[in-house]
């Protein structure tokens with residue numbers, strides 16, 4: 222699969238590029254699901270030394286894509302497979318806490334993974350645009366209900382029901398880097414009960 | 425003239441010779457009120473009436489941002505310069521009335537950083553004095569590496585060392601001491617931001633070393649005010665005001681526009697802030713772009729000029745001003 226083209230939208234909506242090798246003393250790669258393809262392309266384009274300085278954290282994608290076997294075959298300095306982002310988080314925080322300036326960070330896969338990893342990087346004090354990102358695979362969204370603040374993962378339809386408070390939410394392109402989520406706003410607040418049928422917008 | 429930031433009528437409260445090249449000037453408001461609050465890295469534009477020549481030069485505010493009783497600047501005498509620093513060295517005395525601008529900050533600390541690594545060369549120390557005072561009050565983590573020619577010219581080095589001890593590292597060129605930059609950069613924890621202020625060569629060296637060490641651009645901050653370079657005199661037409669004027673050899677385009685009574689925007693007057701950006705309506709010749717603001721593509725397009733530092737050579741230049 223190649224680079225995802227997103228329809229033009231408001232400035233808030235994150236956009237992604239294509240990972241390309243950059244010189245640095247160390248490389249931290251975080252990917253999920255189809256993001257494995259971006260990792261393989263990146264290492265394929267890099268000179269042979271990069272793999273030996275790379276630490277990859279990989280999780281299965283929201284659609285179940287799991288290319289662990291192919292990634293494990295790369296001779297990376299460290300490869301860690303985690304079942305979920307929550308499970309990978311302690312390791313990610315430890316790695317960022319021990320890292321030095323100059324480390325190159327690459328994020329690939331679903332928007333939820335990219336956004337949450339980017340948030341950790343920002344928490345570690347790096348500018349948000351100091352990481353490279355490449356979207357691959359699923360378009361499902363991580364959405365915060367602006368009413369109850371609960372976050373629903375892997376939202377595929379618009380509108381959808383908040384998994385916390387049950388309100389019907391319209392999925393906006395308005396994105397919060399700090400929360401790593403799109404904003405969901407009640408769609409029938411003015412006219413309770415008139416909820417349009419959900420459309421599968423994010424596959 | 426209302427082109428720049430709002431003005432403050434001030435009186436010179438104190439003049440202190442810091443060393444053979446640097447003098448410190450402290451300004452207080454003529455009406456006795458407090459100065460506007462500022463943040464570390466901010467500068468003020470000092471207006472001078474140098475025996476009929478109007479000079480406006482930016483200087484970093486070096487005092488503690490928490491102290492709004494006055495502003496202090498440190499001025500290095502530049503004998504080969506256009507005359508602003510010589511004027512401040514030779515003619516400014518306590519009690520004199522002057523006009524300075526409200527503070528503008530083009531070199532602010534990024535307070536999201538986990539650590540602030542500062543590299544200063546010579547008079548480039550001044551913005552860091554204010555930033556360090558601000559960080560010390562906030563409990564922020566910083567480290568200063570400050571290079572000067574020798575101990576006698578190491579302005580404020582002793583005060584900094586006395587107050588901040590091991591966080592201050594001094595280097596003297598005459599003693600062959602050099603900042604070991606690659607090693608310094610390699611050892612910085614994630615989330616460090618890098619700041620550099622000093623001579624052109626130092627800024628270039630620090631930025632390119634950081635770049636090749638993999639530092640993100642947005643974590644590397646620099647401040648460099650350019651003095652408007654002299655050049656051949658040239659004519660310029662201001663389309664909106666219907667005037668044609670000549671820019672003198674030692675005058676900047678911005679100064680010539682102001683001297684013609686045309687109000688033009690500016691903040692830094694040193695090619696850094698972008699405020700003076702002006703559309704070029706016609707150009708038969710070559711624009712000498714000297715700023716740090718326009719992108720290479722914009723410079724090549726010939727459709728924009730920064731009148732505070734850039735010049736022109738050729739037959740005719742028409743600006744939308």
Ligand code: FES
Pocket residue numbers: 689690691692693694695696697698699700701715717730731732733
């Ligand atoms: S006044 Fe700042 S760039 Fe010209």
